[in-house]
Amino acid sequence: GAVVSQHPSWVICKSGTSVKIECRSLDFQATTMFWYRQFPKQSLMLMATSNEGSKATYEQGVEKDKFLINHASLTLSTLTVTSAHPEDSSFYICSAEPGLAGGVGETQYFGPGTRLLVL
Amino acid sequence: AQKVTQVQTEISVVEKEDVTLDCVYETRDTTYYLFWYKQPPSGELVFLIRRNSFDEQNEISGRYSWNFQKSTSSFNFTITASQVVDSAVYFCALSEAWNAGNMLTFGGGTRLMVKP
Numbered sequence: 001g002a003v004v005s006q007h008p009s010w011v012i013c014k015s016g017t018s019v020k021i022e023c024r025s026l027d028f029q030a031t032t033m034f035w036y037r038q039f040p041k042q043s044l045m046l047m048a049t050s051n052e053g054s055k056a057t058y059e060q061g062v063e064k065d066k067f068l069i070n071h072a073s074l075t076l077s078t079l080t081v082t083s084a085h086p087e088d089s090s091f092y093i094c095s096a097e098p099g100l101a102g103g104v105g106e107t108q109y110f111g112p113g114t115r116l117l118v119l
Numbered sequence: 120a121q122k123v124t125q126v127q128t129e130i131s132v133v134e135k136e137d138v139t140l141d142c143v144y145e146t147r148d149t150t151y152y153l154f155w156y157k158q159p160p161s162g163e164l165v166f167l168i169r170r171n172s173f174d175e176q177n178e179i180s181g182r183y184s185w186n187f188q189k190s191t192s193s194f195n196f197t198i199t200a201s202q203v204v205d206s207a208v209y210f211c212a213l214s215e216a217w218n219a220g221n222m223l224t225f226g227g228g229t230r231l232m233v234k235p
Contacts, residue, residue, distance in 0.1 A: 002166075032221065043210065043225045044164075091162060097221060104216045105152035105171060108223060110164035 001027050004096050006111035013084055014119055021079045021114045023094030029074035030096035034108060035067070038091045050077040084118045091115050121146045123213050125226035132201055133234050140196045140229045142211030148172075150216035153187065153194045154223065159207040167209075170194065201233045 003026040013019050023033055031052050036044040048069050049057045056069035066088075068080040077096075081088055095108035122145040132138045144153065155167040168178060170187055178185045182199045198205055208230045212223040 034222070041230075043227045046222060049222065093162070093164065095164075104150075104221065105169070105214050106221055107154070107166055107169050108221070109166060110156070112161065112163040115162075 002098060002107075002109040003027050004094065004109050004111040006094055006114050008114060009112060010115050010117075012117045012119065015085050016083055019081045019084055019116060021081075021092055021094075021116075023077045023079070023096065023111050025075045025096040025098075025109075028096070028098040030077075030098060031074060032097045033071060033077040034095045034097075035069060035077075035079050036093045036095070038093060038113075040091075044093065047079075081116065084116070086118045089116055089118045121148075121151075121213055121215055121224045123211050123224050123226035125209075125211055125229050127229045128227065129230045129232070131232045131234065134203060135200050136233075137197060137199050138201050138231065138233075140198075140209050140211075140231065142194045142196065142226060144192050144194065144211070144213045146192075146213060146215055148215040148217050152214040152216075154212040154214070155185065155194075155196050156210045156212065157207045158210065158228070164210070167196075198231075201231075203233050203235055206231060206233045 005024045007022045033050040035047045038044050046059050047062045050069045050071040052071045058064045071077040093113040095110045097106045124143045151172045153170045156164040158164050175187050184197045186195045208228045210228045211226040
């Protein structure tokens with residue numbers, strides 16, 4: 001149980017285009033999902049917290065107009081990198097937290113990640 | 120502010136050796152949760168364990184064991200009789216109860232290389 005999928009796993013795009021990444025919890029509902037970014041040989045950096053039915057909460061320094069997050073259902077959150085540039089190239093990972101909002105210390109289950117390369 | 124430190128950036132062992140990955144944390148909260156995740160070369164983070172601050176019992180799961188010591192704010196992870204498949208980056212993480220968003224604070228990770 002507790003499987004999270006991400007699509008696509010790899011994406012190569014031209015500078016200036018937008019890319020959408022999907023994160024799905026396959027066997028559980030998740031009121032809360034998280035989006036992380038990871039550079040090579042570094043730890044995970046939280047970009048934003050995605051809450052079903054409400055606006056995402058972005059971490060300091062993350063441009064909300066650049067990284068659009070939509071959490072339209074209890075099993076799907078999407079991250080759209082708008083007008084992508086080479087510096088946006090990275091490994092993007094989502095995670096989902098089973099259960100309803102309000103749980104404390106819940107385990108986050110991670111998706112397999114999406115490698116984005118912007119040319 | 121919360122912080123997780125994994126001082127070992129890389130460890131290299133030979134198969135069948137035991138290896139311990141250290142994790143030290145800082146928090147002002149009395150209720151918190153500690154996690155370990157494994158990130159193999161494929162990139163996906165695999166959940167290994169969750170421990171709350173009120174449960175200091177050590178845990179063993181097969182070749183994996185965890186030692187939680189509140190007195191030293193440490194949550195160390197030991198792999199017994201390591202195998203090549205254990206090669207991965209291991210992350211320790213902290214979640215504080217006051218933080219309703221359940222955000223995880225990750226350590227920098229320890230890259231474990233197990234050689235045959």
